[in-house]
Amino acid sequence: MTRQDEAKAILDGVGGSQNVAGLTHCSTRLRFTLVDDGKADLDTLKSLTGVISAVRSGSQTQVVIGNDVVNVYNAVEKERGGRGGAADAPAGPRKPLSWKRAGSVFMDFIVSVFTPLIPAIAGAGIFKSLLVGAGALGWLPTDSESYLLLSAIPDAVFAFLPLLVAYTTAKKLNVNRPLALGVVAVLMFANFTTLVNQEGGVALFGIPVQVVNYNSQVFPSILAVLALWPLERFFNKVSPGPIRVFFTPLMCYIIVAPLLILVLGPVGYWLGSLLTAAMIGLYNTLGWVAVAVLAAILPLIISVGMHKAFIPPTIATMAQNGRESFYLVASLAHNIAESGAMFAVAIRTKSTRLRSTAVSAGISALFGITEPAIYGVTLQNRKVLLSVMAGAFAGGAYLGLTFVTSFAVVGPGLASITMFVDAANPWNLVNAVIGALIALAVAFVLSIVFWNDATSPSLKGERDEAAAAAAAATAIASTNESTSSTDAPRGQAHAIRLVSPLTGTVVPLADVADPVFSGGVLGDGAAILPVSGSVRAPLAGTVTSLLDSKHAIGITSDEGVEVLVHVGIDTVKLAGAPFTVHVAQGDRVEAGQLVIEADLDAIRDAGYDLTTPVVVTNSDRFTVEVPAAGDITTGEPFATITEKELTGGTA
Template structure:
């Protein structure tokens, strides 16, 4: 399946272009902020080729696609028309969970775009330190000083980078935001405020703060700017709005930033730095060992992004980080070792390919393919990762390793541990790297077992034969047609699962299996049911009918409801669907068909409730590889 086809499928299963409030991506993930989170069909998204995993949070739906994320993002943006297709976010009752998710979404949106600049500058600086330590370049030479100015500029003007991303997230005037925050690092302002005796504005002394390499003053300034700009834009007469709104923003926000928000942001950065270093000072190497061990679970829900602001603040204040980045070294390389062990032991070609590519990516600091493709789906792989992470975390903690660049640790970025004053820092980091790979690889090789599908569901050995089966009944009356005849490549190619389609003669949609409703979108055009035997069924009424926004559909059940086979779940107005120009053909799919053999039982004309498919769990292998 091509990238364009996968992009189309992802777009459909997050609720369509109209449901996307914001879309951006990091190194491996598409990050969707949706107007209505319930429209994101997690099971269908996971079934799209190229999708490694899906994480649904309080404010964001993350679709993990690996190293091809840039191409997938571009394809989705082209399909949805970019930012012009953004939808207003639905107002919802306040909840602390949603509030926390909103804060996390803001943090991710502000800091993720600037990480490449910080990472590149940090590695550049570390390579210069290496060149100086090896005697290849004199640190007092003009060459060294001029080259050092390149990465130093990134950190020196970090407030401007943060101002830009904050303004973009808050949808305020970006040049105005840059101008306001630029005051804090403007040479004339810094010279005045730092001169002997200080400086005062109308008798008020200006606080003396070094704002270069700080992030929180800029965030607070842009937050206030967003409020002031929106207020004056709303009340200002149109013909004078162009200059009057920016003027009022400058008059109000600039002094507030100089006297209040700037010092407050600096204090907040100092507080977070103190908290990070305090935790390390209190628990020492134990803190790093524990953090490394739980990072797989933290990353799986996206909470690792919460470490970015204090890590950047710590790096700016002390020039190094001895906590999060060091623990990440232990975890990243353990993901690599565990996945490579799985690749050698598994008998599943698909899992072997996933584990091999994920393991290689993790070696270079990109862990999501290994984490979502292998670790989180298999307990044995997770045990191997935790074992390696904690072992390596204990070593790098005990030897007091520090990182000097804010970048994901791996082979390609190992220079981030170069310390001109302590050559052992890099050596101990390398030893920790080796421990992580060796321990996780060895544990993975020793304990790995897989079944015919390459997925481990329990720690015990898998034994037995075809142990589960289900008979799916037709949810509709009509004509059975082959899935390949459906006029949609997402369905006809079978990428969402094996099954058939029905050309309905009436719109009474009934449950094809007894179980629990797992998905029911607000558009009401599709329903997912997990059967009592674990079979996951998707009934998709019509093609592209998500665009009808639920108009022709009436639902009789809700998510998490218990349903019995034959129970009426949805009524569809087929005439209205046809009149709107949409096809009423209804695919009926076994979403997790990779774990089952699916036999088509119905053909020709069929009545709702008649046998449609027989589903049997695939024969599994036991520990010694025999059936």
């Protein structure tokens, strides 16, 4: 599958380009805001190559990609014509406002405003920490011109943070971005700050202007753009076309800029100070316990996307104090604990698929990206989750007890460890490393001790499917063994044709998300992604296998061809609930006869892959020619089978 094929499949999974109202991405996830959430098919998205998982969090549909998210995002944007913004799709029917929906909208707004800021802030923070380290080691004297000039680069990012926030907020609200920057720029203007700070202060129309240092503040900008949002729309609507180009901005400046100076700016500053005080207060009150507990529960918080709520107060704290000792420190312990657990699972498991996932996720977590580990392994295995939580708690406790502090807003990990460099306290970095090693060691050892492939929930599907498929194959072989001498004349030198048992899309067997089928363990064939639940016999013969779970049927032809039709992946777990059978074991069936009816919606809603393998389980005796991928209708030719002994093969 090419990159563009992957992008098209993702867009199809969320209901098509026309259903996308907005698209952003974070470090591992595509974040879709959809016109109609009901059109997104999470099960289909989860089954796609390159997709780790898909979840619905609040007002967003999130597709977890992993480290390749930027490339996938670019491909999706290219596929949808580069449209990015709130007005990409029709608004659709307005949903009733509720507390739950209000909370979801608020979180979506916070994520959309602050997530795009992280690369700029993280890069500046790490740059600053490297400079501090170089100064502490004497490589670059802190009083040299070079040091001072280079320090101005990251310092400028934080000083002009209000403008960056104004841009991302305007983008989210679809407000004219240069206009938003122009309004907020007054807070950064040297003449304005000089006037406000002069002795005796300054007043606007007799109203005193509060003395506030707006450098590094985020909330005044957000409030300013929120005020611009309805005003710009109103004046664009009522102003005549010939004067709209200047009249709308003029009215926005006249109304919003003074409001920002007198009210919105001070209120935003107060809000930022309140959040900072709350974060510091929690840490000061509970100390190391707060860090340890937060580190331990971060897997659960991240799994629902609520960790983004920590970004605004963390940025505000860093901007105001130049350091942060709570969320980022706890994140270090959690990230490294995830890495340790993943490496332990990779060592212990015998599953090639799980080992590959664990190694990749472990490396990502080591560098500060934990979503692949959380969604791919941790949440699926209770013992791994508990091991991660224990390791994170232990590492977080040490970090809290030693008062480790971060000096950059970035995902803590191996590459960003310099974020803990403190020129005044060299032990800050040392203790950060020790705390990370404690988290890694505890999570690694516990995962090594408690991991067991035989009881792992994430491998239960492989075990059940292998057992069910093996039982079906054994039943077919057993019945065929007793009937082949009379019912399976092997001297006929003609091809046997299978017809499609389902209407849907043909999928190569190698693409089936089950190693038992994709690896050809049960035989050659192909799979069908069905659009209808009516399963019909692919050839004439005898029903030689029909399990109690009703999800699979085996039919043996008069020529001895053993065919297994397996409806869905892991569907043995459904215990037959969504299936209705119309035949019994031992019945004679004709090609095209209805044998099973499957409730596809129920299977999909239960979270299972609908892909249906159709395989010849004794393909060591037969050559199987399957059709190319594409749409197929029930009853159409599906495969051609010839006996190997008659074509020069080996039996």
